Amino acid sequence: MKSRLSGNEAVAYALQQLNPDVMGAFPITPSTEIPEYFAQYVADGQVNTEFVTVESEHSSMSVCIAAQAAGARSVCATSSCGLALMYELLYVAASCRLPITLACVNRALTGPININNDHSDSMGARDSGWIQIYAENNQEAYDNIIMAMPIGETPGVRLPVMSCMDGFITSHAVENIELLDSDVVQGFIGEYQPENYLLKKENPLAVGPYDVSAYYMEHKVMQAEAMKAAKNRILEVAADFEKISGRRYGLLEEYRMEDAELALVLIGSTAGTAKAAVDQLRAKGEKAGLVKIRVFRPFPGQELAKVLAGTKAVAIMDKSEGLAGGGGPLFAETRSALYDLPERPYLISIVYGLGGRDVKTDDIETVFSRLAHISSSSQIGPVYTHMGQRSKEETV
Amino acid sequence: MSKVYNLKREVEKPARLTGGHRLCAGCGAGVVVSGVLRALDQEDRAVVVNATSCLEVSTFMYPYTAYMDSYIHSAFENSAATCSGVEAAYKALQRRGQVEGTVKFITFAGDGGTYDIGFQSLSGAMERGHDMVYVCYDNEAYMNTGIQRSSSTPAFARTTTTPVGSAVKGKKQNKKDLTEILVAHNIPYVAQTAPIGNFKDLHTKSHKAIYTEGPCFLNILSPCPRGWDYPMEKLAQITKLAVDTCVWPLYEVEEGVWHLSYRPKKKLAVDEFLRPQGRFSHMFQKGNEWMIEEAQAYVDQKWERLLEHTGA
Numbered sequence: 001m002k003s004r005l006s007g008n009e010a011v012a013y014a015l016q017q018l019n020p021d022v023m024g025a026f027p028i029t030p031s032t033e034i035p036e037y038f039a040q041y042v043a044d045g046q047v048n049t050e051f052v053t054v055e056s057e058h059s060s061m062s063v064c065i066a067a068q069a070a071g072a073r074s075v076c077a078t079s080s081c082g083l084a085l086m087y088e089l090l091y092v093a094a095s096c097r098l099p100i101t102l103a104c105v106n107r108a109l110t111g112p113i114n115i116n117n118d119h120s121d122s123m124g125a126r127d128s129g130w131i132q133i134y135a136e137n138n139q140e141a142y143d144n145i146i147m148a149m150p151i152g153e154t155p156g157v158r159l160p161v162m163s164c165m166d167g168f169i170t171s172h173a174v175e176n177i178e179l180l181d182s183d184v185v186q187g188f189i190g191e192y193q194p195e196n197y198l199l200k201k202e203n204p205l206a207v208g209p210y211d212v213s214a215y216y217m218e219h220k221v222m223q224a225e226a227m228k229a230a231k232n233r234i235l236e237v238a239a240d241f242e243k244i245s246g247r248r249y250g251l252l253e254e255y256r257m258e259d260a261e262l263a264l265v266l267i268g269s270t271a272g273t274a275k276a277a278v279d280q281l282r283a284k285g286e287k288a289g290l291v292k293i294r295v296f297r298p299f300p301g302q303e304l305a306k307v308l309a310g311t312k313a314v315a316i317m318d319k320s321e322g323l324a325g326g327g328g329p330l331f332a333e334t335r336s337a338l339y340d341l342p343e344r345p346y347l348i349s350i351v352y353g354l355g356g357r358d359v360k361t362d363d364i365e366t367v368f369s370r371l372a373h374i375s376s377s378s379q380i381g382p383v384y385t386h387m388g389q390r391s392k393e394e395t396v
Numbered sequence: 397m398s399k400v401y402n403l404k405r406e407v408e409k410p411a412r413l414t415g416g417h418r419l420c421a422g423c424g425a426g427v428v429v430s431g432v433l434r435a436l437d438q439e440d441r442a443v444v445v446n447a448t449s450c451l452e453v454s455t456f457m458y459p460y461t462a463y464m465d466s467y468i469h470s471a472f473e474n475s476a477a478t479c480s481g482v483e484a485a486y487k488a489l490q491r492r493g494q495v496e497g498t499v500k501f502i503t504f505a506g507d508g509g510t511y512d513i514g515f516q517s518l519s520g521a522m523e524r525g526h527d528m529v530y531v532c533y534d535n536e537a538y539m540n541t542g543i544q545r546s547s548s549t550p551a552f553a554r555t556t557t558t559p560v561g562s563a564v565k566g567k568k569q570n571k572k573d574l575t576e577i578l579v580a581h582n583i584p585y586v587a588q589t590a591p592i593g594n595f596k597d598l599h600t601k602s603h604k605a606i607y608t609e610g611p612c613f614l615n616i617l618s619p620c621p622r623g624w625d626y627p628m629e630k631l632a633q634i635t636k637l638a639v640d641t642c643v644w645p646l647y648e649v650e651e652g653v654w655h656l657s658y659r660p661k662k663k664l665a666v667d668e669f670l671r672p673q674g675r676f677s678h679m680f681q682k683g684n685e686w687m688i689e690e691a692q693a694y695v696d697q698k699w700e701r702l703l704e705h706t707g708a
Contacts, residue, residue, distance in 0.1 A: 021484075021485055021488035021489060021492075022481065022484045022485055022488055024481075048488060048491055048492060049488065050484035050485070050487050050488045052480060052481070052484050052524065053524065054477060054480075054520055054524075055516060055517070055519070055520030055523075056516060056517075056520070058473070058474060058477070058517070059474060059476075059477035059480075059516075059517050059520055059521075062470060062471070062474035062477035062478050062481060062517070063477050063478075063480060063481035063484060064481065065470050065478065065481065066445075066468055066470065066477070066478040066479070066480070066481025066482045066485070067481040067482065067484055067485035067488075068485075069468050069482070070443070070468075070481070070482045070485035070486065070489075071485060071489060071494070071495075072484075072485035072488055072489060074481070074485070088471055089470065089471060089474070092470050092471060096470075198443050198466040198467075198468060198482060198485075199443070199466070199482075199485065199486060199489060199495045199499060200466075201441070201495075201496050201497060204441075204463075204464065204465055204466040204467075205466050205467075206456055206461035206463060206466065206467040206468075207467065207468040207469070207470075208456075208468055208469035208470050209456045209457060209458035209459070209461070209469070210452060210453040210456060210457045210458065210469075211458045212457060212458065215458050215459070
């Protein structure tokens with residue numbers, strides 16, 4: 001079914017089709033429309049969901065953890081400081097192996113306060129043990145959240161899933177979208193059948209122990225194994241999803257990478273802008289390409305290395321400033337992933353778009369022209385720069 | 397609970413908090429938890445929730461749980477939200493026909509997890525009206541981390557963050573009256589109790605809280621031999637003294653109606669409660685008589701107010 005929806009509407013509509021048992025709901029810009037739209041589905045009796053309008057995101061995630069442990073499917077949505085307030089509990093959810101679904105509408109973290117898009121919120125939670133999948137547009141935001149439960153709930157994985165989209169750029173922009181029938185969605189996710197849960201009569205369950213040194217590390221290793229196993233499961237679910245939707249997804253998306261010598265690696269909605277820039281450069285005969293990271297956790301390091309193996313110069317564009325002193329988090333992961341290549345391309349880190357700073361095709365072309373210069377001169381220049389700084393000479 | 401309370405019959409029921417947990421000898425928490433869980437009708441199931449606390453680390457150390465019922469602990473400040481999440485799941489699964497029998501939801505948290513860091517979560521859950529019981533086992537300080545003051549710690553008490561020195565002598569502030577704050581939430585049932593005598597008061601109020609629909613709150617005094625500094629065999633005696641000095645009055649507020657549960661035959665002077673406890677020992681040094689006077693005046697004022705509320 002064709003429709004026109006904003007990203008938030010699309011995700012809310014998907015959640016209605018998923019019909020979760022429990023939703024934790026707390027307002028924050030820009031994700032707040034998701035619980036608003038969902039509240040209307042509740043008011044109209046279209047879902048079986050207990051809609052728990054909590055007094056904070058901390059309680060929202062606490063409700064989701066408890067409900068999922070009790071044997072229910074639970075979901076919530078948040079952004080920015082809301083995700084930061086959940087931070088402690090993100091680890092609890094992952095370590096209790098509870099496949100909660102969270103819609104993260106990416107927004108800058110406060111410091112200073114800013115309500116616009118970047119990835120600092122979910123990047124801050126990248127080591128919390130959640131699977132992280134990022135959308136480029138509304139269609140992907142809708143599709144990704146429908147794939148979350150089959151990925152997270154599978155016994156070899158049992159991890160929570162964070163389905164991310166860019167605040168305002170994706171969450172508030174209305175785009176054409178292809179929606180699935182609700183029956184198809186229900187058939188795709190199936191019944192939730194956890195092995196053990198709090199409300200199971202036959203076998204009472206205790207969740208969340210004090211875990212002493214003699215056991216704690218074994219439990220962390222089990223989580224690590226689950227995250228490794230998630231990679232394959234994400235691909236299996238994507239293959240099943242293609243059967244019902246005709247849309248194909250991988251861990252990453254290669255755009256005109258077949259013979260690319262100059263490439264970008266980035267996440268989210270900027271991929272749309274970058275694709276347009278790549279097309280313009282290709283029209284001029286430049287061997288330009290793009291790799292869009294769809295799944296950031298588990299990180300597709302080997303796949304990324306394979307894709308970038310033939311390139312000469314690559315810019316890794318981070319929409320979050322990790323303040324590590326040497327480049328953004330995507331840059332660090334990518335550079336590490338390429339270490340084992342026999343011949344490595346030049347790699348530069350460009351931090352861009354913080355706090356909603358716009359990025360245009362011209363900006364992307366400037367990055368490519370720098371890559372072209374690096375490639376032809378074999379002079380890398382500054383490795384770690386910020387795009388479009390008014391206080392500095394153009395160093396992108 | 398149509399039958400008249402009978403301690404013997406109650407303790408013969410299968411224990412829901414089993415022995416072998418790691419709580420200290422002379423600790424009130426185990427007595428409180430056993431007492432509350434005994435009030436469950438035998439055929440009913442429960443999901444027990446804990447805040448991070450002495451109780452949690454002592455009763456569910458992997459791979460052993462002391463609870464016969466299902467149990468969840470998630471963090472320090474979120475036990476009320478956690479309980480409300482389990483209750484929400486119960487409602488949703490009931491509508492789907494996926495859960496059998498009656499299940500009750502009971503949270504236990506210490507005063508740190510209730511008066512302080514868990515206060516927002518508690519207030520939110522009570523306001524939302526979940527069908528649950530929140531039990532604060534109040535031992536008047538953060539005992540699990542090593543006896544730091546909380547907003548429940550009474551004035552003058554020595555803790556590791558309110559030490560007794562030459563300039564400052566113990567805690568400067570009075571104890572927060574959390575029970576009254578919960579009354580102000582206009583929930584169906586709020587009670588203050590303590591494990592004294594034959595546990596009838598504790599049992600009756602627990603049963604009422606568990607079987608009253610909606611959010612119910614129990615504040616239960618739970619002495620701590622380490623933090624209060626008393627010999628472990630004095631647990632029952634100290635608890636009784638708290639009640640007989642009116643330091644910890646027993647009362648309940650049912651649908652907004654206040655009721656005094658117990659009036660001491662003779663209201664004892666507050667120093668009878670203070671003297672056996674090391675945390676108050678400096679109050680009995682020469683020159684510090686004013687502390688005992690102030691403590692007495694505070695107790696008297698609170699007691700008079702309670703008598704006004706209850707019309708007793």
